[in-house]
Amino acid sequence: MGDIYAEKPWLKHYDKHVPPTLKYEDKTFAEQFREIVEKYPDKTAIVYMGRNLTYRQLDELSNQLAQYLIKIGLKPDDVVGLHMPNIPANYLSIIAVQKAGCVSTGLSPLLTPKEMEHQINDSGAKVIMTVDLLFEKIAEVADKTKFSTVVVSEIADFLPGVKRFLGKLLKKIPTGEVRDLPGKKVVRFMEAIQGMSRDRVAVKRTMDDMIFMMYTGGTTGPSKGAILTQRSVMSNRQQTLAYLDIGPEFFALSAFPLFHIAGLFFGSCCLTVGASQICVPNPRDTDFIIKMIKTYKPGAVVNVPTVFFELMKKPEFKELDLSKLLWCLSAAAPFPPDYIGELESIIGESKFIELYGMTETSPVTCCNPRYGKKKPTSIGMPLPDTEFKLIDPETGQPAKLGEPGEIAVRGPQLMRGYFNKPEETANALRDGWMFTGDVARMDEDGYFYIVDRVKDMVIVSGFKVFTRELDDVLMKHPDVQVAASIGIPDPDRPGSERVAAAVVLKPGADKSNAEKELILKYLKDSVAPYKVPKVIEFMDELPTSGVGKVLKRELKKKMT
Numbered sequence: 168m169g170d171i172y173a174e175k176p177w178l179k180h181y182d183k184h185v186p187p188t189l190k191y192e193d194k195t196f197a198e199q200f201r202e203i204v205e206k207y208p209d210k211t212a213i214v215y216m217g218r219n220l221t222y223r224q225l226d227e228l229s230n231q232l233a234q235y236l237i238k239i240g241l242k243p244d245d246v247v248g249l250h251m252p253n254i255p256a257n258y259l260s261i262i263a264v265q266k267a268g269c270v271s272t273g274l275s276p277l278l279t280p281k282e283m284e285h286q287i288n289d290s291g292a293k294v295i296m297t298v299d300l301l302f303e304k305i306a307e308v309a310d311k312t313k314f315s316t317v318v319v320s321e322i323a324d325f326l327p328g329v330k331r332f333l334g335k336l337l338k339k340i341p342t343g344e345v346r347d348l349p350g351k352k353v354v355r356f357m358e359a360i361q362g363m364s365r366d367r368v369a370v371k372r373t374m375d376d377m378i379f380m381m382y383t384g385g386t387t388g389p390s391k392g393a394i395l396t397q398r399s400v401m402s403n404r405q406q407t408l409a410y411l412d413i414g415p416e417f418f419a420l421s422a423f424p425l426f427h428i429a430g431l432f433f434g435s436c437c438l439t440v441g442a443s444q445i446c447v448p449n450p451r452d453t454d455f456i457i458k459m460i461k462t463y464k465p466g467a468v469v470n471v472p473t474v475f476f477e478l479m480k481k482p483e484f485k486e487l488d489l490s491k492l493l494w495c496l497s498a499a500a501p502f503p504p505d506y507i508g509e510l511e512s513i514i515g516e517s518k519f520i521e522l523y524g525m526t527e528t529s530p531v532t533c534c535n536p537r538y539g540k541k542k543p544t545s546i547g548m549p550l551p552d553t554e555f556k557l558i559d560p561e562t563g564q565p566a567k568l569g570e571p572g573e574i575a576v577r578g579p580q581l582m583r584g585y586f587n588k589p590e591e592t593a594n595a596l597r598d599g600w601m602f603t604g605d606v607a608r609m610d611e612d613g614y615f616y617i618v619d620r621v622k623d624m625v626i627v628s629g630f631k632v633f634t635r636e637l638d639d640v641l642m643k644h645p646d647v648q649v650a651a652s653i654g655i656p657d658p659d660r661p662g663s664e665r666v667a668a669a670v671v672l673k674p675g676a677d678k679s680n681a682e683k684e685l686i687l688k689y690l691k692d693s694v695a696p697y698k699v700p701k702v703i704e705f706m707d708e709l710p711t712s713g714v715g716k717v718l719k720r721e722l723k724k725k726m727t
């Protein structure tokens with residue numbers, strides 16, 4: 168299917184420590200975690216608002232929670248919905264669900280009631296783990312869903328007694344009301360585990376059993392549950408740990424939410440390699456993130472681009488002692504190239520790493536090297552045992568070197584399929600390859616560059632406009648803070664489209680026709696005429712997902 172991809176030119180540019188292929192361990196998440204507990208029982212696993220929880224403590228507390236889940240009737244493969252910020256109860260729930268032989272699904276707090284109802288019912292979740300601040304979001308759909316039990320944690324859980332008491336008394340720690348729900352059992356997290364045995368729980372699982380059911384964005388309809396197996400996730404764990412040279416000495420701060428596959432995977436990697444990680448309950452609280460970096464000096468900081476942008480606005484971030492910082496990693500959304508230099512001027516040259524993945528691939532498939540050459544705007548190279556090929560969306564043939572094509576990926580990290588969606592599974596997984604819907608190009612060294620989503624590509628009178636490339640040009644304009652371009656129907660040419668752009672201006676720039684003319688003139692000097700937007704609309708903010716990815720489908724609704 169195209170010699171240039173079969174030759175795997177990226178292998179020549181791997182870091183010296185990265186092998187082209189790995190020997191994979193047949194060990195489930197629970198088995199890997201158990202080994203880590205035995206090796207490092209007193210090592211700090213998570214840091215939470217000044218309190219350190221060791222691996223031994225996580226093990227015992229998660230045993231109690233697993234005992235509770237089994238006590239209330241959960242069986243292997245039953246689904247538990249995790250609807251919490253990054254607090255200890257969430258990490259404990261991830262571990263306990265695995266020990267009980269069950270499956271977890273992340274429930275984003277940003278889901279609408281209709282989306283929440285769909286995901287709970289579609290996954291068949293029997294238990295929901297939430298926090299009091301988000302309780303009403305579950306209560307809102309309780310009578311339309313079939314879960315039996317909701318376990319409610321608090322932000323103050325696991326804080327030292329005095330800090331917990333004073334924090335709640337002085338209302339420095341936010342709380343929310345919890346009430347009875349007709350036909351459902353409502354129990355507090357700390358009450359659920361109270362009195363439960365701390366003895367080891369280890370329901371037998373195989374590598375082909377499901378570990379997570381994580382839902383995709385649903386760009387064309389209701390979201391779909393990707394079935395990830397113990398084998399796919401734990402294989403991807405080995406690939407990522409090997410590629411990024413991560414071991415038990417690793418100490419990281421991640422603001423990726425655990426309800427998203429990126430946060431869940433990164434947190435799981437740390438838990439099963441013996442690393443330490445800092446809990447970030449609110450990723451928007453950049454003052455808290457800065458305080459944690461200043462206090463603990465982690466070796467890695469992992470965020471979505473929007474969090475890095477907000478950090479870069481803070482003088483306190485620029486003044487931090489980052490001498491112990493080894494690298495910063497960004498994923499889940501494109502990182503505008505003009506910001507990379509600004510970030511590296513703060514964190515250090517060649518310390519920025521961008522990677523690529525998706526829910527259906529457990530999730531990581533491509534990454535810039537830890538030590539070697541990092542190419543700005545590139546998503547890097549495929550991980551060990553991971554094959555990429557680019558397919559021309561129009562011809563179905565492999566794209567030529569340097570030409571754009573849809574990414575098809577093959578490797579041990581691929582999902583089993585979409586839950587109860589055989590047609591969608593057959594469309595995405597073809598002959599062992601996952602067709603991602605992302606358009607990219609490959610350079611002669613085997614580095615890949617995302618160009619667009621297949622569905623976001625705009626056809627203007629037969630010419631292809633890759634909106635991500637146009638977005639990058641737009642954001643180089645001195646008055647533009649963020650921008651996103653889309654295709655809208657062209658009323659003068661049936662079957663063709665026009666390019667439209669939504670723009671958020673920097674503070675001080677005026678939302679005027681004169682400003683639009685300045686941007687249009689800049690674009691006419693920068694891109695081909697057919698790429699210049701026919702419509703520019705100024706907005707206060709762009710619609711984004713829980714991890715800061717611009718939702719272009721929502722923009723289309725607003726602009727058409």
